[in-house]
Amino acid sequence: MPQTPHPDAEQAGASVWAQRAAGRLADAGYRRGGARQAVIDLLAGQPCALSALEIEEALRASARQVARASVYRVLDELEQLKLVTRIEVGQGISRYEALHPHGAHHHHHLVCDDCGKVIPFEDEELERTIDRVARRVAFDVAGHEIVLHGSCGDCGTPDAA
Amino acid sequence: MPQTPHPDAEQAGASVWAQRAAGRLADAGYRRGGARQAVIDLLAGQPCALSALEIEEALRASARQVARASVYRVLDELEQLKLVTRIEVGQGISRYEALHPHGAHHHHHLVCDDCGKVIPFEDEELERTIDRVARRVAFDVAGHEIVLHGSCGDCGTPDAA
DNA sequence: ATCAGTGCAAAACATTTGCAGCATG
DNA sequence: CATGCTGCAAATGTTTTGCACTGAT
Numbered sequence: 603m604p605q606t607p608h609p610d611a612e613q614a615g616a617s618v619w620a621q622r623a624a625g626r627l628a629d630a631g632y633r634r635g636g637a638r639q640a641v642i643d644l645l646a647g648q649p650c651a652l653s654a655l656e657i658e659e660a661l662r663a664s665a666r667q668v669a670r671a672s673v674y675r676v677l678d679e680l681e682q683l684k685l686v687t688r689i690e691v692g693q694g695i696s697r698y699e700a701l702h703p704h705g706a707h708h709h710h711h712l713v714c715d716d717c718g719k720v721i722p723f724e725d726e727e728l729e730r731t732i733d734r735v736a737r738r739v740a741f742d743v744a745g746h747e748i749v750l751h752g753s754c755g756d757c758g759t760p761d762a763a
Numbered sequence: 764m765p766q767t768p769h770p771d772a773e774q775a776g777a778s779v780w781a782q783r784a785a786g787r788l789a790d791a792g793y794r795r796g797g798a799r800q801a802v803i804d805l806l807a808g809q810p811c812a813l814s815a816l817e818i819e820e821a822l823r824a825s826a827r828q829v830a831r832a833s834v835y836r837v838l839d840e841l842e843q844l845k846l847v848t849r850i851e852v853g854q855g856i857s858r859y860e861a862l863h864p865h866g867a868h869h870h871h872h873l874v875c876d877d878c879g880k881v882i883p884f885e886d887e888e889l890e891r892t893i894d895r896v897a898r899r900v901a902f903d904v905a906g907h908e909i910v911l912h913g914s915c916g917d918c919g920t921p922d923a924a
Numbered sequence: 925a926t927c928a929g930t931g932c933a934a935a936a937c938a939t940t941t942g943c944a945g946c947a948t949g
Numbered sequence: 950c951a952t953g954c955t956g957c958a959a960a961t962g963t964t965t966t967g968c969a970c971t972g973a974t
Contacts, residue, residue: 633972633973633974634973634974635972635973636972653963654963654964655962655963670963670964671964671965671966674963674964674965675965678965694962694963695962695963695964696963696964
């Protein structure tokens with residue numbers, strides 16, 4: 603079977619995740635619901651974490667609007683089932699993103715302390731180092747979160763500062 | 764019990780930090796005030812990060828009580844002057860701890876997702892790896908924060924899962 | 925027909941802000 | 950004695966919850 607190195611490789615991964623989420627939810631005894639599906643479909647297509655309000659806003663402009671409370675409820679369910687990760691990068695708001703099995707697409711975040719922009723990055727060696735530390739400590743480590751704070755190009759060094 | 768490596772050295776480091784904080788505040792044009800001093804003295808003696816409410820509570824039992832708003836205001840001032848670091852480890856609350864110059868006492872955190880306990884840890888290699896990543900990314904990195912999530916000894920694997 | 929899923933509004937939090945009075949320099 | 954510092958209470962913003970209604974099975 604010929605490989606299909608589509609530019610939509612990410613799209614494929616997205617629908618794989620959405621399907622997996624649907625399966626896990628069904629297994630866990632959940633019914634299918636419009637709000638939940640809308641949140642899943644939105645998260646499936648995101649390259650990085652969104653806040654609950656960003657999700658609500660994005661859906662408000664979509665075919666299926668979802669009440670804020672439902673956004674939070676769905677995100678909580680998905681987090682429990684380890685289908686999404688919650689991260690906190692400051693400003694007291696939580697962000698959520700799809701969690702893929704086997705650490706696929708696993709990444710961390712650069713956060714601009716000025717404008718609040720969140721940018722993902724990956725690093726193999728960093729993962730290995732973290733894994734080593736995780737084994738070393740007297741603690742049952744289930745996951746990790748790394749945030750680099752600083753200034754993004756737009757804010758940091760405008761040109762001559 | 765969390766690591767308590769060298770009580771004496773820590774005490775010494777504590778007063779050094781408190782003095783440095785006093786100096787920096789004076790330089791920045793701040794007056795001396797009871798609330799601010801109480802928060803500084805408390806933070807100086809802590810081995811790990813405290814939340815604003817924990818600080819308020821700890822001070823309530825002390826000689827100098829401090830109103831919640833003042834706790835937040837003082838913490839904000841100290842953060843601006845880079846005398847304390849703010850970290851967010853989940854549950855939507857911020858925690859604050861003394862920040863020492865030259866990366867001394869620099870550490871990261873294990874967070875129990877069950878009971879919320881926060882335990883500090885250090886790792887030299889992890890710091891080196893992070894520094895390398897910080898240089899690699901197209902971003903002016905000013906600091907970093909690493910959180911390992913999981914279960915602490917008291918919560919994780921109580922046999923009767 | 926049942927009971928999970930959802931929306932709305934109110935509640936529960938952490939955090940910030942306005943203002944009046946106290947205290948430092 | 951002017952102005953920064955502080956406490957109190959109210960405001961703000963995010964997240965949670967109670968309840969009635971809608972919709973999936």
